[in-house]
Amino acid sequence: MTERPTTTTNAGIPAPSDEFSQSVGPNGPLLLQDHYLIQKMAQFNRERVPERVVHAKGGGAYGVLQITEDVSQFTKAGLFQKGAETDLLLRFSTVAGELGSADSARDPRGFAIKLYTGQGNYDLVGNNTPIFFIRDPQKFSDFIHSQKRRADTHLRDNNMQWDFWTLSPESAHQVTFLMSDRGTPASWRHMNGYGSHTFLWYNADGAKFWVKYHFKTDQGIKNFTGAEADAMKSVDPDHHLRDLRTAIASGDHPAWTLQIQIMPFEDAAEYRFNPFDLTKVWPHGDYPPIDIGKLTLNRNPENYFAEIEQAAFDPANLVPGIGASPDKMLQGRLFSYPDTHRYRIGPNYLQLPVNRPKAPVHSYNKDGPMTYVNSGDPVYAPNSMGGPVADPELWKGESYAVAGEIIRSAYVLHPEDDDYGQPRTLWEKVLSDTDRAHLVANIVGHASAPEVTADMKVRVVEYWRNIAKDLGDHVAKGLAVNGS
Known part of the structure; x- marks a missing residue:
């Protein structure tokens, strides 16, 4: 019998x-001195740290990114040079649900x-969608609040979600994606990821x-499908977490091909x-x-927390070799993410x-709660x-150069800066007949929740008719909402 170690304090x-x-x-009061x-x-x-x-x-796993093609003409970043292999951690998640929520939720x-x-x-914080619901971080906390729980009843509220979406037409592309079967991936291994x-x-x-x-x-x-996702919530609410861990443990290491789209710097202005x-997405025709490499997950974490x-x-x-763009959402996240980590986990x-x-x-940087590494004098x-010195050459x-008036505006600078063109293309040219049928069914099911008001259903129909009249008409029929 193996000798067991002695229990210790921290x-x-x-x-x-x-x-x-x-x-x-044996029966007396306890002592405070029992440290x-x-x-x-x-x-x-x-x-538990705050969730x-x-x-x-x-959930997540460790792996490696291997670069197979020469892209040195585009970036000097060492991890993207041909032959480079970089260790990584990849975390998958849902967006709106709490820690105990079901993996198969529409999200x-x-x-x-x-x-x-x-x-x-180098952290690349993306989603399984190439797009998002909003384009300005001013609306981010409001968007998330609309997807979470009500302040009065503490219940999720589909009416609240549609209220935000229908008043935010820029959400149309992402909501079309979300309400299709792409909004309920069968596993983390069977979905794409995007920066x-x-x-x-x-x-x-x-x-x-x-x-x-x-x-x-x-x-x-x-x-x-929507029905399969709902059934999985009952069968195994941790299905995605279990699927990834089981696959890696059995040697079935999931992999993704890394692709990039490159736009010459000068193209952006015009x-x-x-x-x-x-x-919006960049059309692949433009x-x-x-293909430049391969990401493979090959090791499970030993301690989830x-x-x-x-x-x-x-x-x-x-x-070095990589910088931020003028994307307003990215600009907001550059502050928001490290700030929330300092609150949730510590400085x-x-x-x-x-x-x-x-x-x-x-x-x-020095001191602060739970410091155990300081650089010294x-x-x-x-x-x-x-002491260390910065190297600006890197x-x-x-x-x-940037220039412009300081404003708060959604001022349109480009001729095709509309909100409905790309989701219309998704409906008309990308989705199959089955996908379109499921999209309509998922929209109707979501907007038929008891809390969704009659007035809101009218707004929901108008929202989808702005994308495509036939799509809106199908939704109107499913919701029994009149209107041409």
Whole structure:
């Protein structure tokens, strides 16, 4: 029989008992001096960090990104050079549900990648959709509130969702995607991932390009119908989490082909619609996707809380060769994500093993709760004491000129900056007859919830008629709403 280790306190001190608290006699009151009991209770009370406001329910795994093609003409980022292999963590999630919610709910899926590069962490925080509901971060918290629970009843409310969507026409593309079977993927392995935003790439000579990332599943797209997704909520609410872990444990390592779309820097100003608008995709006929590598997941986490729940992804983590674009949603996320991590996990969240970069850290940041790594003296810059110094040459190429009046506006600069053209194309040219039938059924089912008012149903029909009259007419019939 293998000898068992001795139970200890968190400080490594042998524990006095696994079963009994210290008391005055066998039946007497407990003693405050029982430090082990106090530690266990205090630790238990704090064993849950606040759940994520968004993307609370999820899972993930470790893997590697391998670059197979030469894209040095577009970027000098080391992880994208031909032959580079970069370790990574990929976290999947739903968006609106809580920690205990069902994996198969109708919702976008998060697709967040942390790449442990030789120049620090590069985080690509995307979804299984190439688009989003809104284009301005001013509306982000309002959008999420509309998808969460009511303040008065604490119930989810489809009427509240349609109220926001029908008053936000820019949501039409994403809602069309969401209400199709693409809104209920059969597993995380059987869906694509997208960087969604536009990013800046610049090469060693300083030449600039705009780029979009697409991770196309090698397992093939597989979706649940609405009925199948609802049934799975009862059969196994953790189906996606279980499916991924089981596949990797059995050696069936899921993989995605990385594609990029490249737009010459100068094209953006005169393009037919705003290429930084997160509610739109770049047509493949204009900017064909280019295969450049492979992402493979090959290792499950050993401790979910330490490695997945405390994983923190930050789109502001950009390495030399990669920069932000004028995408307003991306600009907002550059602040929002690290700010929420500092609140949820703590200001030193990057010192946790799952978030810690594999590249050396030489920082003048110091102290704060739960610090266990400090760079030592000197603790300020500039200094003459041999401390680290920045190297602006590494970032040569990321700058570009901008000009304009300071405004708050959705001012249209491009001739095709409309909200309905791309979802109309999705309805008319991309979805199959079966997909279209399911889309209508899913819309009707969602808008038929008891809390959806008669007036709201009229607005729902008008919303879809703005995309395509026949689509709106089908929805009107399903909701028994009159109108031409």
